Amino acid sequence: MDVAAMAARFTELLGAEGVITDPVRLRTYECDGLTYHRATPGIVVLPGDAGQVAAIVRECAAAGVPYVARGSGTGLSGGALPRTDGVLIVTSRMRRILEIDIANERAVVEPGVINLDVSRAVRPHGYYYAPDPSSQQICSIGGNVAENSGGAHCLKYGFTAHHVLACEVVTPDGEIVTLDDGPGYDLLGTFIGAEGTLGITTKITVRLTRLPETVQTLLAAFDSMEAGGAAVSAIIGAGVVPAAIEMMDALSIEAAEASVQCGYPPGAGAVLIVELDGPAAEVEEQFEEVERLCREAGSFEIRIAADDTARALIWTGRKSAFAAVGRISPAYIVQDGVIPRTALPQVLARIDELSRGSGVRVANVFHAGDGNLHPLVLFDDGEPGAGERAEAVSGQILDLCIEHGGSITGEHGVGVDKSRHMTRMFTDVDLDTMQMVRCAFDPAGLCNPGKVFPTPRLCGEVPGVRKGVHPLVASGQAEQF
Numbered sequence: 001m002d003v004a005a006m007a008a009r010f011t012e013l014l015g016a017e018g019v020i021t022d023p024v025r026l027r028t029y030e031c032d033g034l035t036y037h038r039a040t041p042g043i044v045v046l047p048g049d050a051g052q053v054a055a056i057v058r059e060c061a062a063a064g065v066p067y068v069a070r071g072s073g074t075g076l077s078g079g080a081l082p083r084t085d086g087v088l089i090v091t092s093r094m095r096r097i098l099e100i101d102i103a104n105e106r107a108v109v110e111p112g113v114i115n116l117d118v119s120r121a122v123r124p125h126g127y128y129y130a131p132d133p134s135s136q137q138i139c140s141i142g143g144n145v146a147e148n149s150g151g152a153h154c155l156k157y158g159f160t161a162h163h164v165l166a167c168e169v170v171t172p173d174g175e176i177v178t179l180d181d182g183p184g185y186d187l188l189g190t191f192i193g194a195e196g197t198l199g200i201t202t203k204i205t206v207r208l209t210r211l212p213e214t215v216q217t218l219l220a221a222f223d224s225m226e227a228g229g230a231a232v233s234a235i236i237g238a239g240v241v242p243a244a245i246e247m248m249d250a251l252s253i254e255a256a257e258a259s260v261q262c263g264y265p266p267g268a269g270a271v272l273i274v275e276l277d278g279p280a281a282e283v284e285e286q287f288e289e290v291e292r293l294c295r296e297a298g299s300f301e302i303r304i305a306a307d308d309t310a311r312a313l314i315w316t317g318r319k320s321a322f323a324a325v326g327r328i329s330p331a332y333i334v335q336d337g338v339i340p341r342t343a344l345p346q347v348l349a350r351i352d353e354l355s356r357g358s359g360v361r362v363a364n365v366f367h368a369g370d371g372n373l374h375p376l377v378l379f380d381d382g383e384p385g386a387g388e389r390a391e392a393v394s395g396q397i398l399d400l401c402i403e404h405g406g407s408i409t410g411e412h413g414v415g416v417d418k419s420r421h422m423t424r425m426f427t428d429v430d431l432d433t434m435q436m437v438r439c440a441f442d443p444a445g446l447c448n449p450g451k452v453f454p455t456p457r458l459c460g461e462v463p464g465v466r467k468g469v470h471p472l473v474a475s476g477q478a479e480q481f
Contacts, residue, residue, distance in 0.1 A: 001065045001085050010045050013055050020044035032075040041082035046090050050202035058174030066446045069200040071140030076334045077415030079195045105208045111142025127208040130157040134319050148193030150411035152244040155369035161192045168203035172442040195413045196448040198441040212277035216287045217311045220272045220299040221265035228270035229344040231297035232368045240286050245369035246273040246318050252363040259324035262317030265301045321365045329378035333394045336412035337401030339371045360393045372410035414452045422454050435462045
């Protein structure tokens with residue numbers, strides 16, 4: 001890539017303030033929330049609208065330069081890791097809420113809009129935006145679309161894919177098209193969660209959810225993770241579907257206390273946060289049952305939030321857990337495996353064995369209701385070999401998830417961090433089929449290359465795909481995206 005020539009062209013398009021080439025400023029963008037993987041981008045550009053994004057993509061396509069889209073940079077799989085020989089397209093300036101349509105329960109936003117700001121904007125109308133990643137105060141809707149983000153309340157309300165009605169997208173050849181949930185192939189569903197490998201979203205229509213009549217939250221403390229896991233199984237087995245069931249182990253509780261002084265019960269081996277919402281009569285009845293089941297499972301202390309302030313305090317520890325781990329470890333790797341709920345006791349016991357056997361500490365925080373684990377593998381990046389040991393334990397945890405019928409990711413995505421594990425879940429035929437979909441959108445392989453798949457391959461190397469031929473363009477159907 002001719003950096004000077006590309007920078008000059010981008011400056012013509014965006015102005016000097018929209019282009020970054022200074023080496024010191026470029027390092028700001030060298031990683032996402034998973035700091036273990038780093039690469040300094042060749043150029044950073046900050047477009048202000050869809051037209052500018054499309055123009056940037058066309059320039060990259062013409063020059064054969066790879067590019068990566070980035071929102072707030074809170075991802076945890078290296079999905080927005082830049083290319084040293086490419087362009088990083090940062091959408092953080094595209095942060096307007098374009099339309100709030102309460103009558104149709106939807107809003108239209110740009111990709112740089114912060115997740116929580118959508119709820120803040122529509123709450124006076126009695127609505128909110130349901131997907132709530134722990135980073136919702138800083139993560140962007142565009143990034144949520146790329147990773148199909150979930151959050152604590154995805155147990156009841158689902159992931160980003162369940163709350164997006166349409167996306168305006170800049171395709172890898174620089175066209176601006178709209179993907180929606182109309183008849184025919186589900187291209188919108190294909191695009192959401194594709195980790196930015198099929199194009200760049202520039203406008204998102206999201207579904208709004210009516211605020212529930214009642215919300216009740218409790219925190220239950222247990223002596224062990226096994227006891228907490230038994231409570232989770234009992235609650236789900238009773239037919240109760242809480243809005244959220246979250247669990248933290250002793251090490252993650254220690255970190256949260258050091259960081260935000262959340263005041264969780266001292267001596268707890270695990271805490272369970274259970275939240276119910278909905279019609280008042282239904283919530284009241286189910287809440288009594290949840291409290292009873294927690295006590296029967298061995299909870300030695302139960303706290304019930306009396307108001308919104310108390311509820312926020314209960315959630316503070318959980319929402320801050322990832323960042324809080326920085327108080328007890330210089331560095332860490334966040335994993336994102338999924339297991340059946342019934343396998344929680346066995347898998348957590350095996351993780352403990354791995355930790356003890358390797359000498360690598362692991363803090364466990366997870367969406368207990370749907371079996372989405374977030375083990376934080378701790379290490380000192382100043383110690384030679386410590387990162388490699390942590391990465392080995394991290395990989396073994398993902399192997400455990402697969403062994404028990406689960407997945408290597410639930411909501412953080414594959415990115416660069418877990419791409420090597422894809423062959424453990426999928427056959428070569430499976431991966432070739434996925435690559436064919438990717439090649440249909442991006443035959444030149446310039447859009448966020450090197451992510452998701454274990455071995456980067458040109459479209460001409462995938463069986464059934466001819467290099468450089470865009471199937472949709474060749475059939476004259478591109479305008480029907």
